[in-house]
Amino acid sequence: MQFREDINGLRAIAVIAVVLFHFNSSWMPGGFAGVDVFFVISGFLMTGIIFKGLEQQKFSILRFYVARANRIIPALAILCIILLILGWFYLTPQDYKALGKHATSSVAFASNVTYWLETSYFDPSSYEKWLLHTWSLSVEWQFYVIYPLVLVALYKFISIEMMKKVVLISTILGFVFCVLVTYKWSKGAYFLLPSRAWEMMIGGVAYLYPFSIKDKHKKLVEWTGIALILGSYFLISKDTPWPGYFAFFPVLGAFFVIQAQRNNSIITSNIVFKKLGAWSYSIYLWHWPLVVIIYYFSLNNNYIYIGIALSVLLGFLSNKYIEKVKFKSDFNKRLDYLKCKPLYLALIAGITGYIVISNNGFDSEIRLTSEQLVVTNGMHRNSREEYCGTLIDGDSPSCRYGSGEIKAIVIGDSHARALIEGIGVQAKLFNGSVIDWGLSACNTIDGVYTINLKSNQIDYSCGELVSKLITRAGNEFKGVPIIIINRTSLNLVGRNEDKTSSPPDSFVDKVFQTRNDAYRESLVSHMVDTICEFTENNPVYLLRPVPELKINVPKSMFRSMLTQNQMERVKLPKLEYDTRQKTAYQMQNNAVQKCGAKILNPIPFLCDSEFCHGDIDGKPLYFDDDHLNLYGTKIISPVFDEVFMNH
Known part of the structure; x- marks a missing residue:
């Protein structure tokens, strides 16, 4: 396919947006849509290669795959290898193990699935x-694998003209x-191919x-x-449901630029955009680790400009x-395709990542x-957390910790779940055990529900659960202390x-737009009522809130x-905690x-x-910024003796 300066310039427009958004989202709030522009470009180029090859009856799927591997893998694999080397010297075992996992899934082109299972793209944790x-x-890559297979299969049964219509209809249905x-x-929808395929297919259209x-x-x-x-x-932001119908606008914009075919445009053909477009893939690859370095090591904002440069x-x-x-992409025999050198770069990166994973980040x-x-x-966190939570x-x-008679039931959110293992250790000293009724992000309020601010989905x-546990406590464990x-x-x-604020997302009887006094009064009233419901059949103990230190302590x-x-x-000023x-x-005093x-x-x-x-003498009390670890729980464990001695 003849080189298109307009498409090269369009790459520059895409990568500039992504880079600016990642280094400082306030500069370009919707800059992440640059990825959608990249998808359209990829779809256009890949469709051209496949259909031209089919029309000339010389398209080879293996040759197509190798050409894509030669283009994508070398820079990606070398980035992964360099990060794994640097991680040996600068990352905590947890983070190094995570890097090993992400490097392996990246060179296996499955990282979108990995991140879908882990976190939202816009979560603060994504910056690590x-x-x-x-x-x-x-x-x-997943599109590159599936798309030619489908088209080659269709080519055996229908004409080229009919295939074009299939692509068009599939694009509409995909949207x-x-x-x-x-x-x-x-x-x-954000991370997975089925909801993104239409963006590449519209490039094909x-x-x-x-x-x-x-x-x-x-x-x-x-x-x-x-x-x-x-x-x-500039008009969308991370709060916009994405991709959704809003993605139609940048995608349509890229479609129009491609259709215009203006190779002499001052926008896409100027010298700066020519260079940035040519380097766009590598700029995209290398910019994000620099963003993470600034966040990971808490560097000041001046480093943003250094990072961009x-x-x-x-x-x-x-x-x-x-x-x-230049790597060879055309081989005479099928077995010769195993000589594709980029595959071995990917293998080196993947094996290195696996070694890091299997050695637990070399802790x-x-x-x-x-x-x-x-x-x-x-x-280190509770190994039973994933199942028990x-x-x-x-x-x-209802996981049990400790051994012997049930001395207490622990209920609450992730702060309860963080303490449960240590509470079980303390209960064991009194020849007893505790039951875990904790659930992350679930404050102990009867009838509370959450509303997803992006999708408006309600989760009850x-x-x-709290309502069920009130009943279970009274029926199955009457008289057993409840620790909330x-x-x-x-x-x-x-x-x-951080300094960002967000509207409330947890409600009981009325939806509030802000965390105002009326909202707090509503929640407090229902919290007290819930505690009192438990006290009808069980003694109830309330743990004063654990200090939230704002900074990940061990990291x-x-x-x-x-x-x-x-x-x-x-450390956190005691006055700030009290306020x-x-x-x-x-x-809590009202419930008392x-x-x-x-x-x-x-x-x-x-x-x-003050x-x-x-920490105490260099030994962390927390496993992050606000959850006590096993040592922190051990330090405060004497407060639970009152519960275990009296019951």
Whole structure:
């Protein structure tokens, strides 16, 4: 296919948006739509290669796959290998193990599925995933694998003209499917091929049904496309359901630019866009790890500009010394295709990643000092968490910790789940055990429900679970103490890890748009009522809120040892803790007065008069910023003795 300067310039428009969005989303709130523009370009080019080959009766699927491998794999595999080498020196075992997993899935072109199962693209935690951006490469590769197989199969039964119509109809149906699943299944819609395929297929439509446009009208079509793309970059944001029907605008914009075919355009053919377009794939590959470095090591905003400049420089170097290496793509015998060198680069990266995974991120003296090992041990979480924190037919699996007589039942959200293993250890000292009724993100409120702010889906599972547990406690465990542990202020006040604010998403009887006094009064009232419902059949103990330190304690300590050669101690002013927890304390005090609940206070073990501390003598108390680890639970464990001695 003849080189198209307009398409090369369109790549530049796409990569600039993605880079600016990732380094500072406020600059271009919808810059992530640049990926959608890339998808259209890929679909156009791939459809051209496949249909031209079929029309000339010389299309080879194996040759097509090898050509794609030669184009995509070398730079990707080398990026993964370099990150795995650097990770040995700079990452915690948890993060290094995650990098190994992500590197392996990236070179296997399955990372979109991995990230779909892990997190939302826009979650704060995504900024610690070094290869998150490879999800789009996995989607493209999956399309490259399936698309030619389908077209070659169709070619055996129907004409080229009929195949063109199939592509057109499939594109329309794919868009309708995308809109539906975005609002029903938002995370899957973002990451997975079925809801993204139409974006690449509309690029195919641009190839199969080229517009016949007079020269004097081409500029108008191009500028309309550019306006649609740029409008999307600035008028949509991460709060927009995506891809959904809003994705139609940047996709249509890319479609128009391709149809205009203006190779002499000042927009797409200027020298800057020519270079950025040529380097766009490598710029895309290398920019995201630089974004993560700034976030991971808490560098100041000045590094954003350095990161952008380095993205372009590394993109240029990667393009010149990796992308432009010519690998053989045409072999005489099928077995000769095993000589495809990029496959071995992918194999090296994948095996290296697997070794990192199988060695648990090398959490041993092989890689870490004794001080670092102490810190990283604080990151370990309850191995039973994944099973015990799920719902089975809408009910808790009721895992037991400790041994012997049931001394208490622990109910609450992830803060309860973080403490449950240590509480079980303490119960065992009294020849007893505890039952885990915790569920992450489920504050103990009868009838509470959440509303997904993007899809407006309502989830009643938490409130229904609490209602069931009130009944179960009275029927099956009458008289057994209930220990209620929640991150109450998360709902009442919001997050404290960053400066962003979000509207409430948990309600009982009325939906509120903001966390105002009326909202807090509503939640507090229902919290107290729920506690009192439990007290009708069981003694109830309320744990004072655990300090939320805003900074991941063990990671911060570990990173400071690497970068500053000294251990950073994380702490929170006690006054800040008292201010944030004021309403939560009042709620608990109300429950004490109204129905006789009792207070368990861990704060004397975690805070002094000035600060709440994240570690004791260099040993972390938390496994992140607000969940106590096993050692932290051990430190506060004497507060539970009152429960176990009296029952």
